[in-house]
Amino acid sequence: MVNALLKEKHIKYLKSLDSQKETLEYWLSEHLRLNGIYWGLTALCILDSKETFQREEVIQFVMSCWNNRTGGFGPFPKHDAHMLSTLSGLQILLTYDAINLITEDSEKLDSVVQFIKGNQLPDGSFQGDRFGEVDARFSYNALSALSILGMLSPEVVDPAVEHILKCLNFDGGFGLCPGAESHASMAFTCLGALSIVNKLNLLTPEQIDTIAWWLCERQVPEGGLNGRPSKLPDVCYSFWVVSSLAIIDRLDWIDSDKLANFILESQDEIKGGIADRPGNEVDVFHTVFGLAGLSLIGYDNLVEIDPTYCMTYELTSKIHKYPY
Amino acid sequence: MQHGIKRKQWTKELLRHKREEDKKKIETYRALVEQMLQFRDNNNYSVEAMRLTTKVLDINPEFNTAWNYRRDIITNIGNLIDEKFWQDELKFTMIQLKRFPKVYWIWNHRVWILNNIPINQLKMWQGELIVVNALLEMDARNFHGWHYRRVVISNIEKLTKNSLNKQEFEYVTSKINKNISNYSAWHQRVQLITNMLSNDQIADKYDFMNKEIEYITNAIFTDAEDQSVWFYIIWMIKFPIVKELLGQDGYSKFLKELRENAEMINMDELEFSGKDNFWCLKIILEIDMIQNSFDNLTDRSVFKGYLEKLIKLDPLRQNRYKYLLSKLS
Ligand SMILES: [Zn+2]
DSSP, X not given: OOOSOOHHHHHHHHHHGGGOTTSHHHHHTGGGHHHHHHHHHHHHHHTTOGGGSOHHHHHHHHHHXXXXXXXXXXXXXXXXXXXXXXXXXXXXXXXXXXXXXXXXXXXHXXXXXXXXXXXXXXXXXXXXXXXXXXXXXXXXXXXXXXXXXXXXXXXXXXXXXHHHHHTBOTTSXXXXXXXXXXXXXXXXXXXXXHHHTTOGGGSOHHHHHHHHHHHHTTBOTTSOBOSSTTOOOOTTHHHHHHHHHHHTXXXXXXXXXXXXXXXXXXXXXXXXXXXXXXXXXXXXXHHHHHHHHHHHTTGGGOOOEETTTTEEHHHHTTSOOSOO | OOOSOBOOOOOHHHHHHHHHHHHHHHHHHHHHHXXXXXXXXXXXOXXXXXHHHHHHHHHOTTOHHHHHHHHHHHHHSGGGOOHHHHHHHHHHHHHHHHHOTTOHHHHHHHHHHHHXXXXXXXXXXXXXXXXXXXXXXXXXXXXXXXXXHHHHHHHHHHHHTOOOHHHHHHHHHHHHHHOXXXXXXXXXXXXXXXXXXXXXOOSOHHHHHHHHHHHHHHHHHXXXXXXXXXHHHHHHHHOHHHHHHHHHHHHHHHHHHHHHHHHHHHHHHHHHHSSOOHHHXXXXXXXXXXXXXXXXXXXXXXXXXXXXXXXXXOGGGHHHHHHHHHHHO
């Protein structure tokens, strides 16, 4: 049983991620590369070890994922741009204080804003790319990305907000679209999006109480959090649920000590990294969301993370907040 | 993003062996990808290009750029496309889904095919209902499955201009009867009832609601541990629609009987296991909070007593109960 945070091991694990080019898994996960770098880099930021990755190399890689035809970032060079990878690209640039590579290049700025706005549908929702998949995740991607660029506007925000509010269910959870079953990851995308555009006040105090109730019922006796009723706990919900509770100021509605234990027990004490649950294989996704969860509950002096953006406050304080 | 994969400790020997095996696979895969992207950059929309995407997607179904290219090929390939072509495309995604049921991109592609088939659309979507039935038979809580079911149903409804609410209501009822903890089905029950009511599809609404009350009463006496049915009950007691249908008297009677039943189940459990059932207590609280707002029958000290009990019984969420206590004073 592990009951301390293995910081050094996690740093070593995160450092090793880029030297995996001789494994098949590395190449089969190209479609997540930019997201993966953002997850790894943010994990390092929480551990106060940003310098572990080579700044110049990473920035160069991000810019090589820029898609000239459509604007926006693909997850890997020559891949099509997508809302998910576009946000990751911008998050990485912001983390390295290099967002000016986009904001000071008017052609690029125009085309990325165009790419994002172009994916908004008449009902205010967003598709991931031109092929029409709609998901509240993409609304979050859009608002977060435009916020990082300082390019939010009422024409985009107002219909987006209207659509997000329709994803709120009777039980206090949010679905991926109106009518879809509540899922904890959607609580983060919807509340996070509302928080970015400063519209949380559209939720009534009763709604906030119901939302927080559904969220705190995600904690199971082992201490971990699940994503839906009667499901197993999973470390990634340490972020989705805890950030949501933090955004609506109800962080104390779950037992943080028990949650911390569940996350710590999911560490790999030999090679570092955090898994979805104790005894399972680790990955960068669960490593960052486990660490972010720990940071949000104030564990062990980790660098503080902003629940709205899933980046450290030090970084998000540079974002010009909407309404401008 | 991996879920549910047991940790394995790699010895140096195992690692060396894996790397050797991977080396060949990586070479093949990268060569295929390279060629495919080159084809794409040359706007090659041929059968050969299509085959190339098949090969890539067989190895890596998560490669969304390959799916995108495949769709562009289909759109541009022109008169080569007949009914068999579309059938084959559906078959291809089915084989993929059997191997990788949780990959979003495959589901998206399937929806895209169905939206773009120029012929027999209704027959195709009706076929999807059989597919999604089978999927939810295997995994009754499958998130993609329920989402896909809603997409399928709404497309059939659009094409036939006929509501399937009643049929779907029977479907979710059968799912709940099989497993009372099927939260996905309870969720869908709420959607359907709301929809049927707003479209005036229930002839005797009063009777319908009373049957619904009977149904949940049976449910809580069957399994009072699982939170699924309780969330549904919260919807019933809180949403104005139910109160409107039952009328003030009917609604008060419903709350009163529900409260008595919750108390009874709790007493039984106390006797049987020595422990309170905290969902029963939570529901009693909700009922008391509602009643407090329109009449003042309930005693505050009773309310406080339940909250103090819950703080001990359900310590994970004790601060929620403390918050409710503080709202009381
Ligand atoms: Zn997870």
